[in-house]
Each structure stands twice: as C-alpha cells, then as structure tokens.
Amino acid sequence: GAVVSQHPSRVICKSGTSVKIECRSLDFQATTMFWYRQFPKQSLMLMATSNEGSKATYEQGVEKDKFLINHASLTLSTLTVTSAHPEDSSFYICSASTGRISGNTIYFGEGSWLTVV
C-alpha cells in the first residue's frame, strides 16, 4: 500500500538553529500534503496545507516565517523550523493526499520528534 515517510524520525537541535523535516510519498504523487503538530498528550493541530508548486496555506495562529514549508515536487514536502526554541519541541506529523482521481485517500507519515535544547 501507499507509504508516506518522514525523516528524521527524531532530531535534537540547539536553540536558535533551524531544522528541516522531510515528508515523502513513496509510491504515489501527492499534490497536497498537510503538516500537523502534536504536543504530548494532546490532539493533532493542523499547521498548514502544502501544495505542490505554490505557497503553503497556513492555519490561523501559525507563524509562516517560523515554519517554512516547501513542496517542490509531487513526492516531497519539507517543513523547516527556523530559529527553534524549546517551546517548538513537539511531534510533527505529515500527511499526503492521493488526490481526487485516486479517491482522495490520506496517508500519514510516521512522525518526527523534535527536541530543542
């Protein structure tokens, strides 16, 4: 079946640095991908919708200059957390849509744990 892969699965970075998380659809083309964050013992919060070849659409309250999203190809979206702070430590999950033609099935990645120290 379809697989969505995230990399890295775990990352530790220092405050003030930037870190990039990749989301890849391994066996289908995804024109739309989504990024979520999840704090411990909380629900998933949608951060942004990533569209191939265009700017991402951010949800209200999400800083687009801090969370840079790039969807440069039909199989790859990246989330860059810039000038990371400890409060950015979270579990980040992406999902990818197969699109209308393929029944618009959504597949979730394995998630990426970010710890900012």
Add this chain to the structure above:
Amino acid sequence: ELKVEQNPLFLSMQEGKNYTIYCNYSTTSDRLYWYRQDPGKSLESLFVLLSNGAVKQEGRLMASLDTKARLSTLHITAAVHDLSATYFCAVETSGTYKYIFGTGTRLKVLA
C-alpha cells in the same frame, strides 16, 4: 470554524467490558475517520465513514456515523488490554481535504 469534540477524554475500563466513545462535530462534513495512536507513534487508520448511517466493524471495534446529529461513535466490545491507546476521530472539512482532529480519548484497559 469546524470544531470536533470527543468524550470521554479519559477512559479506564476492565477487560471484558463494553464502552462507547463519542465524537461530535460542529458543521457538515463529507467524511469522518477514526484513528488509533500508540504512545510515541503516528496514527493507525481504523475506519472511514462516508455517509449517514454508515457502520463499520473490525474485531472488537465498531464505528457509526449520524450526519444529521453530527455524531459518530466508536463502540468497544469485550475490551482487551491490547486496545489500550489513544483514539482520535477526525472530520474532513468539505472540499478541502483538511482534517480537524477531535480532542482524543485515552483508553486504558485494565487486565
């Protein structure tokens, strides 16, 4: 703005018992999903409910959807310890493919 609420938030139950988790949402939607999440892991898809009256069952779990009441239920029959996890419902906002997740229900099944 679409809001999705689940109850209960926490559920501790004995093995062999039955229980129902409720998912209410605030606006019309085409699709509703149920997921399971184990600690430290991503989401495991359980059910996709696409129409009013839809009912799906897999093992000890059964999900249903009432679009008129904007309510979905996840029923657990004869719970076993392996069902311990957090369960989320998610509602797709019409035409956007965006999922809004419920608050989650942390289930603990006691042996």
